[in-house]
Amino acid sequence: MAAEHIDDKQFWLAITILIKNYHALNKKIFEVIITEVQKQQHGQLYDSDEDELEQQLQANASERTCEGFKIYFKMLTKKLETNILANGTLNFGKQSYECHFVGEESFDDFSVHLNAGQFRVESKSNSRFAEFVLRPRLCNWSQSKREEGAQKSLRLVDVEKYNDLYKQLKLKHSESLLKLWETAKESTDPLKFIYEDLAIAAYLITLWTSTQTEPNAFADLGCGNGLLVHVLNAEGHKGYGYDVRKRKLWSLYSEQTSCNLVERTVEPNSFRFEFEGIDWIIGNHSDELSPWLPVLAARLKTNFFLLPCCPFELSGAKFQRRNTSISAYQDFVLYARQISDRCGFETQQDRLKIPSTKRIALIGLKGSAKSTANLEDFVQNELQKYQTGDTNAAIKLREKTETVRNCTQVEKSILDSLVLKIFHMLLDNTERTNDTSWMAGRQLKMREIVQSLTKEELSGIKSECGGIKTLLRNKHEVFKFCGNDLIGIRRPEGIPAIRSKSHTIKKRSCFFKLHHPQGCPLEESDCSFIH
Structure with a gap:
């Protein structure tokens, strides 16, 4: 297949993206910062800036007013102690871009040229990088559309200070936090939570410094495992965490943190702090x-930092979409921002670099807050729109005891009745012959099984996580999932020669011995269940 022809405008679009996104090609680089721009006219270099560079790159060839640019970079590294200096040379006439790394042998210099409508890429010593990484990415970028007003990550903070602090926090805390996770036997992924909260801590500290709003004390509402509170406390920032349920990790933190984590339901209409000096809510x-x-x-007259996640209304009900022309997440972020504006804040928005798809942050500083005279009217109007019942009642957003929803809390007689009905449904219409082979029944789609059950039969487990599917998975010795949403009867297998600790032997009566018309196909000595 012939490569697509690249014109001048597409070439410089790809180079524009490359200049700002070299870190997308090299995973050792966190971010690229342009430190200086010079334009070349009549063989001489003159001071310029990023705006002029952008304008010239977007202009048609006949409209350009200079011969090219010299660009100086600082490349922030993810793990290396020092950052990397580099410079790039743009030549509009030669349709070329060259990048040179200053005194750094582990990074390869490279060049890109437009030659007969195709990218020609060369690397100082790594031809595989040039051919299999750089060239395909440039081809993709050349076909992309310019994103007008695309949001830049970490635009509200000094990126270099943020990156340096994030590296320090990882070195200082990550190993000890991993050990805490192991001790607590947490089921959640430690790498995701640890590195995400270290990045959020680095962002907050850098934000507080740059906006001169370092808190007297902060409160993390819905703090979960308390990790963010722990890291910020350890870095000298006094603060507290509130959550409806205590987590296993809480008691393992230092006393400095554990005594500041409060097991308490946050009811928005009545919540007040029991601590002095809190001027940031997280x-x-x-x-x-x-x-x-x-x-x-x-x-409460505080600043706030918010990373919106699962979408909910003020009432605690699931979020009702307002704008279907954008994603559900974007719609919810817009809703949260509109609430912030109605609360009198001139809301700032930023995008964090964290291992999460939900990484848009909203920041409200009380110094910029306008009148909140109509705030309570707005809140009541929202509750009346999306909540039934008494809008003045306290809104309890989550129960203290987490409800178990895996079909294990349903009355046993209801479960047994459903299991038998589905079992006989799968055996129905199975042709009986003189053949003595054991009947394994037919396969049915999950939809067919559900449609065959009455509303009364379904009501007993309708609130359970997964419903009928969870019930069938729990009875894995009877039912099997056959792919394509098909359910069948599992033929009993003998006791394995090597048993895992979870393999129960002779603890319960054999379902097939009791309920299959031909009984269990296994001898009692071979069956895992009691005959």
Whole structure:
């Protein structure tokens, strides 16, 4: 297949993206910062800036007013102690771009040329990088559309200071936090939570420094495992965490943190701090509390930092879409931002670099807050739109005891009745012959099984996580999932020669011995269940 022809405009579009996104090609680089720009006219270099560079790159060839540019970079590294200096040379006439790394042998210089409508890429010593990484990426970038007003990550903070602090926090805390995770026997992924909260801590500290709003004390509402509170406390920032349920990790933190984690339901209409000096509220993926963060910040006269996550209304109900022309997440972020604006904040928005798809942050500073005279009217109007019942009642967003929803809490007689009905449904219409082979029944789609059950039969497990599917998975000795949403009867297998610890032997009666018309196909000595 012939390579697509690249014109001048597409070539410089790809180079524009390359200049700003070299870190997308080299995973050792966190971010690229342009430190200086010079334009070349009549063989001489003159001071310029990024705006002029952008304008010239976007212009048609006949409209350009200079011969090229010299660009100086600082490349922030993810793990290396020092950052990397580099420079790039743009030549519009030769349709070329060259990048040179200063005194750094582990990074290869490279060049890109437009030759007969195709990218020609060369690397100083790594031809595989040039041919199999750089060239395909440039081809993709050349076909992309310019994103007008695309949001830049970490635009509200000094990126270099943020990156340096993030590296320090990883070196200082990651190993000890991993050990805490192992001790607590947490089921969640430690790498995701640890590196995500270290990045959020680095962002907050850098933000507080750059905006001169370092807190007297902060409160993390819906703090979950308390990790963010722990890291910020360890870095000298006094603060507290509130959550409806205590986590196993809480008691393992230092006393400095553990005594500042409060097991308490945050009810937005009645919540007040029991500690002095709190002037920042944090909502770190705080689920139902997310839309309430700006409201609480306005009522309590604090700043706020919010990472909206699962979409909820102020009532605690699932979020009702307002704008279907954008994604559900974007719609919810817009809703949270509109609440913040109504609360009197001039809301700032940023995008974090964290291992999460939900990484848009909203920041409200009380110094920029306008009048909140109509705040309570707005809140009540929202509750009346999306909540039934008494809008003045306290809104309890989550129960203290987490409900178990895996079909294990349903009355046994209801489960047994459903299991038998589905079992006989799968055996029905199986042709009986003189053949003595054991009947394994037929396969049915999950939809067919559900449609065959009455509303009364379904009501007993309708609130359970997974419903009928969870019930069938729990009875894995009877049913099997056959792919393509088909369910069948599992033929009993003998006791394995090598048993795992989870393999139970002779603890329960054999289902097939009791309920299959031909009984169990296994001898009693071979069956895992009691005959």
